[in-house]
Amino acid sequence: METTLIILKPDAVQRGLMGRILARFEDKGLQVVGCKLMKIPPDLAERHYEAHKAKPFYPGLVKFMTSAPVLVLALRGNGAITIARNMMGATFGSKAAPGTIRGDFGVSNSFNLIHGSDSPEAATKELSLFFNPGEVLEFGRAIDPWVYDFGGGKPE
Secondary structure (H helix, E strand, O other): EEEEEEOHHHHHOOOOOOHHHHHHHHHHEEEEEEEEEEOOOOHHHHHHHHHHOOOOHHHHHHHHOOOOOOEEEEEOOHHHHHHHHHHHOOOOOOOOOOOHHHHHHOOOOOOOEHHHOOOOHHHHHHHHOOOOOOOOOOOOOOHHHHHOOOOOOOOO
């Protein structure tokens, strides 16, 4: 089982899309194991996006991510990183396929509604930026045998 970081960005929160987007992840079978509504402080946004520091869009990205509250999620599931990224769709809503979060809710080539970790290494780093120890929970769900086939001893 993987755990991934998802951030519903200021545009998603301001547009009232949190519930609809979160429901998609839960409908898919991913487990919410951490959740917080927060306003990202500038230093945290700078650390989170440090890989983009030399790019021309970096200052605007930091300003945008700190402009209004975000919903930060830790989602767990078998292949959660790939599943979540596929559900998010292409980076910009104008290019994202219908049926994806960005394809259904986005048209902007600047505001793209959602961030998701792109690798297990990134997920580990990003989760530690946004969640303190003990804030990402471990718990079983009664529905797991209906979400995953455990016949071979591991979730399939």
